[in-house]
Amino acid sequence: MASLVSGLLSLHAKRQDGGLDYNSAPPNLSILANxxxxxxWRPKAHVLPPSEHIGDPCMHYTDPKTGTFHVGYLYSSDNSSGAAAGITNDLVTYRDVNPDVPLFIEPGGKNDPLAVFDGSVIPDGINGSATLLYTSVSYLPIHWTIPYTKGAETASLAVTSDGGRNFTKVNQGPVIPGAPQGSNQLNVTAFRDPFVFQNQYFDEVLGSNNGTWYNVISGGVHDSRCSQFLYRQVDPEFRDWEYLGEWWTEPSNTTWGDGTWAGRWGFNFEVANVFTLSETGYGNEGKSSDFFTTIGTEGGDFPVPLQKSPDHDMLWINGNVSLSENGTIQFEPTMAGVLDWGSEAYAAAGKLVPASSQASKKSGTTVDRYLSYVWLTNDNYGQSNFPKAQQGWDGSLLTARELSKGTIPNVVDNSLVHEKASWLVTGHDNSTGTVELTTLRQCIVRELYSAITDDAQETYHQxxxxxxxxxxxxxxxxxKFYVMKASIDFPKSARGNDSDVKAGFRILESEQESTSIYYQFNNESMIIDRANSSAAAALTPGIFTTVEAGKLRLFDIREPSGSSKVETLELTIIVDNAVVEVWANDRFVMSTWVWSWYSASNxxxxxxxxxxEISFGNVTVYEGLVDAWPERSD
Known part of the structure; x- marks a missing residue:
C-alpha cells in the first residue's frame, strides 16, 4: 500500500511539473521552462497567492458586518503590484478576495504614483465602512543606508464599499504628509507602515475620547536612533491626525541586554504593531504593563554566533507605558525576544480577532485574540538567484500564531532566570525556592491545529x-505534508558549557537527503541543519542549505517531590512540503525552507x-494537513 501511494504521489508530481522525475537526480532547475x-515545493496549508510574489502581511481586519477575517499581503507580478487578501470564516480555509486579479488596491494615484506599502485597517471607519490607512509612495529608492527624500512616504486613506474586494482612495492629499520635522528637522531613515489601534489606557492617560484610534509609524533618524512615531485621531473621518512624538526610540544598532535573546535594534524600525495582551489573548483593560510591540529591525548584525540574517530581524517587546514629565506618552521595554528565528522570516503583522468573529463562534472561543502572520521570503529578500520564474511563485506567509502572555511556573530560582532577556520574574515562592516567569506565548492558531490533528488522513504513533x-x-x-509532535527530556548532567549533548529528529530523509532538527545544550540552541537537505542545491543556484539556529533556554523545574529536573522540550514540527516550522514550549518559533527533491525523502x-541517555516521549505524526485554498483546487 505504501509503495502504491508513493507511486501515485510521484505520478502527480510528474504531471504537474512537466515530466520531472523525483526518483532521479535533479537537473539545474534554473534552466527549465517557467x-x-x-x-x-508549494505548500498547501499556508496563506500565499495563486502565483507570483507575496510580500509583507498587512491590512488584516475582521469585517464587523459579516464576521469574516481578511488576511492581507503585499503582492506583485510582472504586470501589477499592490495589496491582495484572502478571506476566511474559520482560520483554516481561505478564498481570494478577487479570484482573477487578486489586488484590492494598487498604486497610480496622485498620492501613490510609484508604490503602495504596508498599512492597516479601521474595521468600522468612514461611514461605517472598512477604512485603510496605508503608505503611499511617491519617490524611490528608499533605504536606511541612503539619504531620505522628504515626502517620499506619506499616509493616505482608502475605503471599501464592496466587502473588501476594492478599496477606493479618498480624493484628497495624504492625511499624514510625511515625517514630522520637529525643532531639529528630523532626517529620517524611513516613515512607513502605519498601524492603527485602540486602547483604553491611552484614552485615560492622554485624556482622549473613549474609543479614539491611535497610529504608530515605523522608521528612525539617521546616525541617531530607531523610532516609532505616534499619532492620535483628531476627527471622526480620520482625515486629521495629531502627532504625539516618538513614543519609543532606541539608539542605532544597540542591543537588548547583551543581544543574546533579541539581537540588535538595527538602524531602522519597520512594520511596528502595538497591542495589549492578557493570559487569554488580546487584552484592552488598560494595564500599563500589558503593552507589546512587534517590530522588524534593519541592518543590525546579530551579536551571537547564530545564522540569523545580518539585515533583518523580527522581534517582540513587552514594556510599560507612562506619561513623561513633559506630558508625552512613553514606552519603556522590560523584556524582548525574537518572534521567529528563521533567517528569512520577517515583517510580522497582526490584528485583533474578536470573540464575535465567525471563526471564534465556530470554534467556541469566547475570548478576543491577537493573531499575527509572518512572511517567509525564499530568495533572501531578493538577494539570491533562486529559480523563481521556474517555480512561478515565491514566498509564503507562515502559520498564524495566537499571541498572549505566558507563564512558566515552578522555575528553580537560580542564575538561569536572572538575566536581561525574553522573560521576566513575576513571582517568588521562598518556601520552595522557585519563581514564576512571564514571557510572550506563541501558539498555532487553535482552529488550524484542531483541523490538522482531528482530521488527519493518517495518524502514526511512536x-x-x-x-x-x-x-x-x-x-x-x-x-511531505504533516505535523509531528514530540517531547524530549534531558538529564540534569547535560547542562553546562562543556556539554556535548544534542537530541532531536531527522526529517525529510532518504539515502540522498536529510534535514536535522535538534537541541544543542552547550549553547542552548535549536538547530535546523540543512547541509544535506536538498539534492537540487548542488546544481541550482539560490537554494539555501545554511544552518538555521535560535536561542531557547530550558529552565530547571521544581517537581512536587522537591527535586528538580530540566524543563521538558515540547516540539511541534510543521512540514508543509518545503515550509518547515519548529514550535517549542509555546515560546519559540523558527521557520525555514527545506528544498528536498526525492520522492523517497519522507x-x-x-x-x-x-x-x-535521552528520553523521548511519545511521537505522533498527523499526516495530510488541510487545503487552505479549496476554491483554487476546483
Whole structure:
C-alpha cells in the first residue's frame, strides 16, 4: 500500500511539473521552462497567492458586518503590484478576495504614483465602512543606508464599499504628509507602515475620547536612533491626525541586554504593531504593563554566533507605558525576544480577532485574540538567484500564531532566570525556592491545529523510548505534508558549557537527503541543519542549505517531590512540503525552507549525540494537513 501511494504521489508530481522525475537526480532547475516546478515545493496549508510574489502581511481586519477575517499581503507580478487578501470564516480555509486579479488596491494615484506599502485597517471607519490607512509612495529608492527624500512616504486613506474586494482612495492629499520635522528637522531613515489601534489606557492617560484610534509609524533618524512615531485621531473621518512624538526610540544598532535573546535594534524600525495582551489573548483593560510591540529591525548584525540574517530581524517587546514629565506618552521595554528565528522570516503583522468573529463562534472561543502572520521570503529578500520564474511563485506567509502572555511556573530560582532577556520574574515562592516567569506565548492558531490533528488522513504513533545514539523511527509519513509532535527530556548532567549533548529528529530523509532538527545544550540552541537537505542545491543556484539556529533556554523545574529536573522540550514540527516550522514550549518559533527533491525523502529518525541517555516521549505524526485554498483546487 505504501509503495502504491508513493507511486501515485510521484505520478502527480510528474504531471504537474512537466515530466520531472523525483526518483532521479535533479537537473539545474534554473534552466527549465517557467512554471515547470510550480508544485514541487508549494505548500498547501499556508496563506500565499495563486502565483507570483507575496510580500509583507498587512491590512488584516475582521469585517464587523459579516464576521469574516481578511488576511492581507503585499503582492506583485510582472504586470501589477499592490495589496491582495484572502478571506476566511474559520482560520483554516481561505478564498481570494478577487479570484482573477487578486489586488484590492494598487498604486497610480496622485498620492501613490510609484508604490503602495504596508498599512492597516479601521474595521468600522468612514461611514461605517472598512477604512485603510496605508503608505503611499511617491519617490524611490528608499533605504536606511541612503539619504531620505522628504515626502517620499506619506499616509493616505482608502475605503471599501464592496466587502473588501476594492478599496477606493479618498480624493484628497495624504492625511499624514510625511515625517514630522520637529525643532531639529528630523532626517529620517524611513516613515512607513502605519498601524492603527485602540486602547483604553491611552484614552485615560492622554485624556482622549473613549474609543479614539491611535497610529504608530515605523522608521528612525539617521546616525541617531530607531523610532516609532505616534499619532492620535483628531476627527471622526480620520482625515486629521495629531502627532504625539516618538513614543519609543532606541539608539542605532544597540542591543537588548547583551543581544543574546533579541539581537540588535538595527538602524531602522519597520512594520511596528502595538497591542495589549492578557493570559487569554488580546487584552484592552488598560494595564500599563500589558503593552507589546512587534517590530522588524534593519541592518543590525546579530551579536551571537547564530545564522540569523545580518539585515533583518523580527522581534517582540513587552514594556510599560507612562506619561513623561513633559506630558508625552512613553514606552519603556522590560523584556524582548525574537518572534521567529528563521533567517528569512520577517515583517510580522497582526490584528485583533474578536470573540464575535465567525471563526471564534465556530470554534467556541469566547475570548478576543491577537493573531499575527509572518512572511517567509525564499530568495533572501531578493538577494539570491533562486529559480523563481521556474517555480512561478515565491514566498509564503507562515502559520498564524495566537499571541498572549505566558507563564512558566515552578522555575528553580537560580542564575538561569536572572538575566536581561525574553522573560521576566513575576513571582517568588521562598518556601520552595522557585519563581514564576512571564514571557510572550506563541501558539498555532487553535482552529488550524484542531483541523490538522482531528482530521488527519493518517495518524502514526511512536512509543516513548530512551536512546543513547541515533536511531530510525518505526513510522514514516507517505508524503511531505504533516505535523509531528514530540517531547524530549534531558538529564540534569547535560547542562553546562562543556556539554556535548544534542537530541532531536531527522526529517525529510532518504539515502540522498536529510534535514536535522535538534537541541544543542552547550549553547542552548535549536538547530535546523540543512547541509544535506536538498539534492537540487548542488546544481541550482539560490537554494539555501545554511544552518538555521535560535536561542531557547530550558529552565530547571521544581517537581512536587522537591527535586528538580530540566524543563521538558515540547516540539511541534510543521512540514508543509518545503515550509518547515519548529514550535517549542509555546515560546519559540523558527521557520525555514527545506528544498528536498526525492520522492523517497519522507523518512524520520532520532538524533542523539553525546555522552548522555535521552528520553523521548511519545511521537505522533498527523499526516495530510488541510487545503487552505479549496476554491483554487476546483
Amino acid at each position: 512554471n515547470s516546478i510550480f508544485e514541487t 512509543p516513548a523510548r530512551n536512546l543513547s545514539s541515533n536511531a530510525d523511527l518505526d513510522i514514516a509519513p507517505k508524503s 523518512k524520520l529518525g532520532f538524533i542523539v549525540e553525546g555522552s548522555e
